[in-house]
Amino acid sequence: MRIRNSMNKKFQSIGIFGKHSYTNIKKTLESIVDMLNKWQISYLMESETATDLNIETSKTGSLEQIINTCDLALIVGGDGSFLKYARHLSLYDIPVIGVNKGNLGFLTDINPNEIEDTLHEIVEGHYLIEERFLIQAEVINNGKSKYKSNALNDIVLFPGELAHMIEFEVHINNQFVYSQRSDGIITATPTGSTAYALSAGGPIVQTNLNVLLLVPMFPHTLTNRPITISADDEIVITLSNHNKKPPRLSYDGKSQITLETNDCIHIKKQPQKLKLLHPKNYNYYETLRRKLSWGTQITKT
Incomplete structure (x- = not known):
């Protein structure tokens, strides 16, 4: 797999997107906002996401404003939500990463239970980057x-x-x-x-x-x-x-x-290609095994 594995740029401003009318992700989005405030990293949450989920934050903007302001897009939801936004973001050379709050989650790598440590590593420049056409x-x-x-x-x-x-x-x-x-x-x-x-x-x-x-x-x-x-x-x-x-x-x-x-x-x-980010421990074949319920490796006894 041709995935770049090196020290990358740190991110200064994050655009946040979430599945509309899916209340299951509200707490996750609110915790992300708290983390970014604690780390003193600027952000804009998509206006429709904030309004539909009734999230209290003044830092909201349209898709166009996020594209012009942010250098990383964070999508919270399942693969469907990821596809919805990634199709547009790919046209503007903005790296994208997803938090999995759906079912399979082939495209959304971050486990919600590990979001604070993983997201902090990513914004500090510790991630893998892969281009998808x-x-x-x-x-x-x-x-x-x-x-x-x-x-x-x-x-x-x-x-x-x-x-x-x-x-x-x-x-x-x-x-x-x-x-x-x-x-x-x-x-x-x-x-x-x-x-x-x-x-x-x-x-x-x-x-x-x-x-x-x-x-x-x-x-x-x-x-x-x-x-x-x-x-x-x-x-x-x-x-x-x-x-x-x-x-x-x-x-x-x-x-x-x-x-x-x-x-x-x-x-x-x-x-234009999509710049897809992964956590440092990303493994393509492990993802296939986990998502498709393949058998585990046979070990000698």
Whole structure:
């Protein structure tokens, strides 16, 4: 794993984000504010987070204000909350770290029970830093752009209604790959290989590899399997005009749009990368073992 392990810069100002209307994180956010005040480190809490959770602090700001003021983003919640904010923060070269208050927490490394010691080490410059790439998808129809957004995990084409297969074609670098009838297709990054793509039968991919996964969802054939391609390739998915119901497209399971006949989805790597921070004791394989309930190491007796 290519993760930088050295003495890094200290952080002077921290932007704090939390899952809205999730009262379970209120005490954690309040304790973080107390810690930063004690350490005399400036911070801004996202206004919506503070308002929705009724947190009493005058140091609040918009996402734009945090981007312009802070040099570290701290996200409290689960992987869903992390994805929501990281997609935007990746565009502005702001390092990000998460406190896990969700379920799996593949992206949120800090254990809430160890938050004071871990967070203090990080703001003092003792952390690991890893770059993760994102992908972007632009929907084009008759040469006109309809919608464009990015994703850290995956971009998913799926039916507009349950139990309706959809038809589409896939081209890579202007070369025809296949046409398919299925429940859709997942285009996943290495980061997203442990998310939805894993549930659909895709492989786990080390996060430093420059590849993308194309994972079909319940294809109407026994021979269509996930494939791995270079992340520098451009993927174009074209909808068939035989689809009776309009399919949909999702970005990290968050923003979703309804597609139309003959829409083309252009997917490629985003130029800007996400700077993801880890505690000093971060271990990728230990994370996989713990989150996926793999077996422990066999020891001799």
